Amino acid sequence: MIALIWRAMLARRVVAVAMFLLAVLVSTGLSLAPWYAQRAAGTAATARIAAAPQAERTVSASGTVAVDLAGETVVQTFAASARRALALPVTGAAVGAELAATVSAGERGIALPLRYREGLCANAVVDGHCPQGTGEVLLSAQSAERLGVRVGDRLEASAGPAAPRQQLRLVGLYRPADPLSWYWTTAADAAWTTFDTVAAAGASVRATYDAMLSPPVFSRGGELTAAIERMRRVPLQVDAAGGALADRITADRLVVRRGVFLAAAQLAVLGWLAMAVAARYAAEERRFDAAQLALRGARRWRLLAATGGQTAVPLAAGTLAGAAVGVLADGPGRLPIAGGVLAAALAGAVLADWRIAGLSVERLLHTAAPRPPKLGTAVVEACVLAVAGAAVYQSLVSGSPIGVQLLAPGLLAASAAILAGRLLVPTATAVGRSALVNGRVTAAFGALLLARRAAAYRMLPLLTAAGCLLVLAAQSWAEVGHARHERAAVEVGGERVLTVAAADRVRLLNAVRAADPDGRQAMAVVAGAGPGGEPVLGAASAAVGPLGSLLSAETARHGLLSASTDRGHAADVDEWQQIVLDHGSDYLTTPSPELLRRLTADIVSLQLAMALAGSDAQRRELSRIGAVLAAFAAKTTSNVGDLHEARRWWRTANNVADESGDLATILWVRGQEIIRALYDGRDVDAVLPLVDQAEARAAGATAAMLPSLLSGKAQALALAGRTHDARTALRQLERTYASLPGEMTTVRGSESDLKWPVTKLWFTASYVHAHSGALQEASKAQEQALEHYLPGHVRAPAQIKLHRALCMVRAGDTTQGLCYARTVLADLPHAHHVRPVLDGACTVLHAVPHEQRRQPAYSELAHSLTTATASGIG
Numbered sequence: 092m093i094a095l096i097w098r099a100m101l102a103r104r105v106v107a108v109a110m111f112l113l114a115v116l117v118s119t120g121l122s123l124a125p126w127y128a129q130r131a132a133g134t135a136a137t138a139r140i141a142a143a144p145q146a147e148r149t150v151s152a153s154g155t156v157a158v159d160l161a162g163e164t165v166v167q168t169f170a171a172s173a174r175r176a177l178a179l180p181v182t183g184a185a186v187g188a189e190l191a192a193t194v195s196a197g198e199r200g201i202a203l204p205l206r207y208r209e210g211l212c213a214n215a216v217v218d219g220h221c222p223q224g225t226g227e228v229l230l231s232a233q234s235a236e237r238l239g240v241r242v243g244d245r246l247e248a249s250a251g252p253a254a255p256r257q258q259l260r261l262v263g264l265y266r267p268a269d270p271l272s273w274y275w276t277t278a279a280d281a282a283w284t285t286f287d288t289v290a291a292a293g294a295s296v297r298a299t300y301d302a303m304l305s306p307p308v309f310s311r312g313g314e315l316t317a318a319i320e321r322m323r324r325v326p327l328q329v330d331a332a333g334g335a336l337a338d339r340i341t342a343d344r345l346v347v348r349r350g351v352f353l354a355a356a357q358l359a360v361l362g363w364l365a366m367a368v369a370a371r372y373a374a375e376e377r378r379f380d381a382a383q384l385a386l387r388g389a390r391r392w393r394l395l396a397a398t399g400g401q402t403a404v405p406l407a408a409g410t411l412a413g414a415a416v417g418v419l420a421d422g423p424g425r426l427p428i429a430g431g432v433l434a435a436a437l438a439g440a441v442l443a444d445w446r447i448a449g450l451s452v453e454r455l456l457h458t459a460a461p462r463p464p465k466l467g468t469a470v471v472e473a474c475v476l477a478v479a480g481a482a483v484y485q486s487l488v489s490g491s492p493i494g495v496q497l498l499a500p501g502l503l504a505a506s507a508a509i510l511a512g513r514l515l516v517p518t519a520t521a522v523g524r525s526a527l528v529n530g531r532v533t534a535a536f537g538a539l540l541l542a543r544r545a546a547a548y549r550m551l552p553l554l555t556a557a558g559c560l561l562v563l564a565a566q567s568w569a570e571v572g573h574a575r576h577e578r579a580a581v582e583v584g585g586e587r588v589l590t591v592a593a594a595d596r597v598r599l600l601n602a603v604r605a606a607d608p609d610g611r612q613a614m615a616v617v618a619g620a621g622p623g624g625e626p627v628l629g630a631a632s633a634a635v636g637p638l639g640s641l642l643s644a645e646t647a648r649h650g651l652l653s654a655s656t657d658r659g660h661a662a663d664v665d666e667w668q669q670i671v672l673d674h675g676s677d678y679l680t681t682p683s684p685e686l687l688r689r690l691t692a693d694i695v696s697l698q699l700a701m702a703l704a705g706s707d708a709q710r711r712e713l714s715r716i717g718a719v720l721a722a723f724a725a726k727t728t729s730n731v732g733d734l735h736e737a738r739r740w741w742r743t744a745n746n747v748a749d750e751s752g753d754l755a756t757i758l759w760v761r762g763q764e765i766i767r768a769l770y771d772g773r774d775v776d777a778v779l780p781l782v783d784q785a786e787a788r789a790a791g792a793t794a795a796m797l798p799s800l801l802s803g804k805a806q807a808l809a810l811a812g813r814t815h816d817a818r819t820a821l822r823q824l825e826r827t828y829a830s831l832p833g834e835m836t837t838v839r840g841s842e843s844d845l846k847w848p849v850t851k852l853w854f855t856a857s858y859v860h861a862h863s864g865a866l867q868e869a870s871k872a873q874e875q876a877l878e879h880y881l882p883g884h885v886r887a888p889a890q891i892k893l894h895r896a897l898c899m900v901r902a903g904d905t906t907q908g909l910c911y912a913r914t915v916l917a918d919l920p921h922a923h924h925v926r927p928v929l930d931g932a933c934t935v936l937h938a939v940p941h942e943q944r945r946q947p948a949y950s951e952l953a954h955s956l957t958t959a960t961a962s963g964i965g
Contacts, residue, residue, distance in 0.1 A: 219263020
């Protein structure tokens with residue numbers, strides 16, 4: 092039997108070699124897939140680590156220890172405990188100690204910690220000499236300039252009001268040799284000195300241990316997380332930026348493994364189908380051999396062995412050859428994969444010949460043209476085509492690979508094969524018929540022969556699928572290369588990038604402006620983190636137009652303020668608080684386009700300030716300020732007519748307010764959104780849930796936090812027709828107003844949208860009563876409000892007058908009400924035709940009964956509104 096199979100394989104050596112190579116391809120690909128995934132993940136991790144700054148590979152631990160003049164061993168003991176808890180390989184480490192202090196020279200003094208750290212002089216460029224004895228210190232050039240001292244001058248240091256003053260001598264000026272190295276990641280400006288000097292200044296100091304982790308650590312993110320937990324249990328205060336790098340590497344590894352798994356799965360499915368089709372084709376070609384063996388009386392199992400062996404032997408040999416490649420590359424652990432491929436290949440071979448072995452001699456000797464697939468096969472093919480269509484649709488509409496989109500390459504190849512198989516016979520028949528009619532006999536017989544060849548019917552779909560996969564693989568290869576170039580361009584950011592460690596924002600901006608005054612070649616960029624940890628880039632260049640110029644000026648102004656005072660970032664926070672107060676007044680008087688330009692510049696500048704905030708408390712306060720500015724941006728954006736963008740600003744304002752954790756700001760922003768939603772085209776049924784959500788956040792709120800929310804609630808309920816509930820909310824607002832502190836209700840100078848004077852209470856009452864039909868109460872509220880408005884405030888009085896026009900229409904004096912509303916719009920400067928004012932006029936129009944809308948007064952008011960809207964909302 093073996094000799095018979097061998098001679099049959101030699102006779103059909105082309106088929107045997109093809110099956111052998113097919114099995115080698117599938118087995119090798121699947122055996123090497125895990126090895127390739129591991130290798131690719133390692134390459135990606137290496138590239139990610141190489142591109143990461145050293146700051147992202149640094150772990151810093153600190154703790155308070157008691158020391159004396161001979162207490163350096165205490166710090167070394169602290170460092171040893173940190174090293175034991177870390178228990179990870181490092182490429183560099185430094186032990187240090189520091190003490191918060193005030194360094195002074197004469198009448199000048201600055202808050203500057205006394206700091207000692209191993210390896211200082213090896214990582215710094217010193218003009219003078221390094222500290223060697225007790226009392227010798229190094230200062231940065233900026234600190235020395237602020238103190239007005241030079242090398243050799245005397246200084247004093249004090250660790251607190253009750254602590255004795257320590258005499259120091261300035262022995263040199265330093266600057267970091269490599270500002271971006273791990274050594275300076277946590278080393279802010281300080282008075283660098285010896286350990287004895289630090290120990291002499293206080294009974295307890297803050298011991299520090301900083302280390303840069305070795306690259307292999309980040310490929311095992313779980314080890315880093317466990318090490319950080321061990322260090323915190325010591326207990327130590329730990330700051331590790333490397334966790335984010337480890338997370339990115341883990342995400343890269345998952346992406347690579349998923350991609351390789353999907354590719355291997357498609358290779359397994361398509362490879363097995365290819366082997367099965369090839370085995371079926373070979374079995375059909377051996378029908379005559381099987382008939383001869385059947386005529387000689389061979390039993391079915393011998394018939395199956397003789398015919399199926401011609402397929403099973405080359406497939407098994409190819410599978411084993413592929414397994415050998417996998418073992419050589421990745422060890423014997425991949426043998427189970429080869430075993431699975433072998434089992435699948437043998438199953439395909441047996442199934443291909445099983446039906447042939449059971450046919451009678453007459454059936455074996457009978458040949459016929461290929462027939463179309465049966466109904467069940469057609470249903471399966473239709474499902475494959477439908478799923479392929481869904482995969483293509485997902486690829487077009489989704490930015491990330493999800494669902495069946497992951498199988499798109501294989502599905503497209505299968506679809507191409509199905510269509511090729513379905514179209515082969517009718518196409519070849521049509522071509523042959525046309526050739527016969529036109530007298531091209533050779534072409535006609537060639538096409539008709541192709542239509543009747545079973546081999547062509549089976550092999551063409553296979554070749555089509557292979558060609559489709561080849562094209563898709565080439566396309567993916569090209570896309571990967573293009574994406575690599577795009578990512579490099581994004582990460583580098585320009586043709587040339589110079590990374591510097593600027594002393595402050597002002598110096599960086601001034602240096603860039605001096606080098607490129609027109610802003611055509613260079614841009615200053617500062618990288619930081621936003622309130623939620625998201626990356627923030629602050630950029631300034633003259634090339635970005637008027638907004639960029641305003642942004643640059645504001646950034647320079649804030650930096651100058653921060654640099655000119657010892658309070659630093661705290662002074663910057665005070666300045667931002669004043670900016671918010673300014674916008675509160677400007678909102679009521681400044682034209683909306685100009686105000687929006689200012690707000691945009693301030694918000695971008697605020698992002699930079701948040702990225703450079705000196706503490707979590709300052710960042711939370713800046714987030715509170717950002718929420719208020721975002722709310723003003725939402726209202727102003729609505730005033731210029733962009734309601735879609737305004738809703739986005741409201742979402743941002745709410746999110747940033749939540750990040751600040753300030754309940755007063757959270758409720759103020761939500762109250763303002765509720766009020767503006769009534770004027771911005773939102774349905775009242777969509778506004779009332781906003782009221783419920785805000786009230787759910789109001790637990791524990793004081794009276795000063797509630798006016799905006801209660802005012803919006805009362806107005807929304809009145810517009811919804813819930814008169815009783817609206818009046819109840821109005822009474823609650825009146826009680827709340829009575830308990831407000833004086834600084835909230837008193838207006839000095841100009842009106843402010845951040846204050847809550849009595850005019851806002853009367854405005855709410857006017858709105859509620861006018862929309863509820865209580866005309867007398869509405870008239871009283873309108874008279875009180877108009878009496879108390881300051882002379883420069885024009886928008887709210889115009890709205891009150893439109894409430895009065897609405898009451899006239901509802902009282903039956905339609906013509907007078909329409910004329911009064913038109914006069915209000917005409918008398919109001921165009922710059923103040925903001926969304927709430929125009930919405931009030933529209934409400935007057937909508938209140939006019941349908942049978943009275945043909946009068947001229949109605950048309951004139953409608954024309955005034957149309958003209959105001961067409962010419963741009965203020």
